[in-house]
Amino acid sequence: xxxxxxRKLIQIAAFGFTNSHMTNFVSGKLYTGKWKQFCNPGLNCxxxxxxxxxxxxxxxxxxxxxxxxxxxxxxxxxxxxxxxLLGRFICxxxxxxxxxxxxxxxxxxxxxxxxxxxxxxxxxxxxxxVVVLPVAATDYMGMGQPAFCQYICPAGTLFGGLPMTAxxxxxxxxxxxxxxLKMTILILTVLACVFxxxxxxxxxxxLGAIYGLLNKISIYHLDVDRHSCxxxxxxxxxxxxxxxxxxxxxxxxxxxxxxxxxxCPRQAIRLGFRLSEPHAAQNGGADSRTEANKLx
Amino acid sequence: xxxxxxxRILVQCAFLIAAVLMIVHGTGRxxxxxxxxxxxxxxxxxxxxx
Numbered sequence: 128x129x130x131x132x133x134r135k136l137i138q139i140a141a142f143g144f145t146n147s148h149m150t151n152f153v154s155g156k157l158y159t160g161k162w163k164q165f166c167n168p169g170l171n172c173x174x175x176x177x178x179x180x181x182x183x184x185x186x187x188x189x190x191x192x193x194x195x196x197x198x199x200x201x202x203x204x205x206x207x208x209x210x211x212l213l214g215r216f217i218c219x220x221x222x223x224x225x226x227x228x229x230x231x232x233x234x235x236x237x238x239x240x241x242x243x244x245x246x247x248x249x250x251x252x253x254x255x256x257v258v259v260l261p262v263a264a265t266d267y268m269g270m271g272q273p274a275f276c277q278y279i280c281p282a283g284t285l286f287g288g289l290p291m292t293a294x295x296x297x298x299x300x301x302x303x304x305x306x307x308l309k310m311t312i313l314i315l316t317v318l319a320c321v322f323x324x325x326x327x328x329x330x331x332x333x334l335g336a337i338y339g340l341l342n343k344i345s346i347y348h349l350d351v352d353r354h355s356c357x358x359x360x361x362x363x364x365x366x367x368x369x370x371x372x373x374x375x376x377x378x379x380x381x382x383x384x385x386x387x388x389x390x391c392p393r394q395a396i397r398l399g400f401r402l403s404e405p406h407a408a409q410n411g412g413a414d415s416r417t418e419a420n421k422l423x
Numbered sequence: 424x425x426x427x428x429x430x431r432i433l434v435q436c437a438f439l440i441a442a443v444l445m446i447v448h449g450t451g452r453x454x455x456x457x458x459x460x461x462x463x464x465x466x467x468x469x470x471x472x473x
Contacts, residue, residue: 157463164459173462174469181462185469189461190454201449201458208442211435277468288470298465298472306471344434 130385134219138226144179145169145223146286151176155294166202168209169222170334172280174287176294184257184334185276185283192261192271206337214345215338218328219382224282228327231320239322240369245330246380252279253333275333277305281313282327288313324367329380339379347400349376349383355395362387362396372396 145167148158157176167180183202190199209217218225232238252275260274276283288309292299319326328335342348351373363371365386370378372387376396388396449455467473 157465159463161459163462164455166458172466172469174466178462181458182469185466186458186461189466190449190457193457196452196454196457199449199454199458200445200452201454204442204445204447204449207438207445211438211442272473273466273468276466277473280469283466283469284471287466288472291465291470298470301472303472305473309471341438344431344438346435 130389134384137220138229141169141221142223142226145171146175146177147179148177152290153294155291166205167223168213168217170224170282170332171222172276172283172285172287174283174291176290178286182276182283184280185273188257188261188271188273188275191258192265192273194269197262206334207341210338210341211345213338213347214342214383215335215379215381216345216347216383217338218325218332218335219384222328222334223286224332225325225328225382227285228320228325231317232324234321236321238324241323241326241329243369248330249332249336249339252331253336257333278308279312279331281309281316281331284309284313325382328382329368336379342379342381343377347383347398349381349388350397350399350401351376352395352397355393356391357393357395359392361390361392365390 151158155176157174158179160179162179163173163181165180166183166186167178168183170184171178171180171182173181173185183206187199187202187206190196190202256275256279261271263271264274265271288306292302292306316327316331323329349372353373356373358373362373366372366381367386368378368380368382368384370381370387372378372381375381383398385398388394388398
């Protein structure tokens, strides 16, 4: 089976498992079972009626902003474990909002690459809105607000806000400036995702920022066999996350989708759980360059 | 095994051990209840009303 088809099937299966309570969209109720105490490794609002699991970013802010705690060991430990094992494989294969963005990108339109500088915005959002504000901006009871969910998260607006306001007239009546702000962010994000592959993942996602940092050491990683590599550049040209796998196989932007490995004419790129030396054997590449010239 | 590979594995193991300890500690002090309580109620901030 082709890698792209396999990935899409796994993305759909992950979406289905993490949003298995579809009938709740009609009633507007939330699933309240035991699974909700566990975090989804991907970004999936827990106020989505269909959601089976808790959103890790929302949960992290909820615990840190609560009266009893200032830091969530449970959620950070979970993200650390998942990140060290899989890195941004989660973004590429499991995240429900990642799948949604890819579907928007399929809409026929001119496609653009994003200047690299914008990819650093997500780290600022992680620090300011997810880590600092929920703990620092507290009320008289010592409770903080989940600032990322409150002011930014378009996944929450799409999966939670729209279905809940559609099914609850009392919530619809309470919409105001904040809802307008979040709807604007959602519309701009969706529009950007039509033209730029995974715009939200690249620029705004704090979860992608965490997994991206852990991509550098993740056990599931990308290896380039530099003996086999002919430096034809097909992998970098194929990558929609604007990564050059030969130069930076552990890039924080790589979502381990495997498109580069599939495009490589020499099978020099491998993805998998390996404890072998990453980016193995380097040589001068003279032989490879000669072969690349022949291919071109 | 080359030194850089050894270092990478050591870092991976250290992070995994730290992650497990954090999960155990967080669970032990009752964070799961806070997560569940937030997740089973409508999060007004998440849906744009908070």
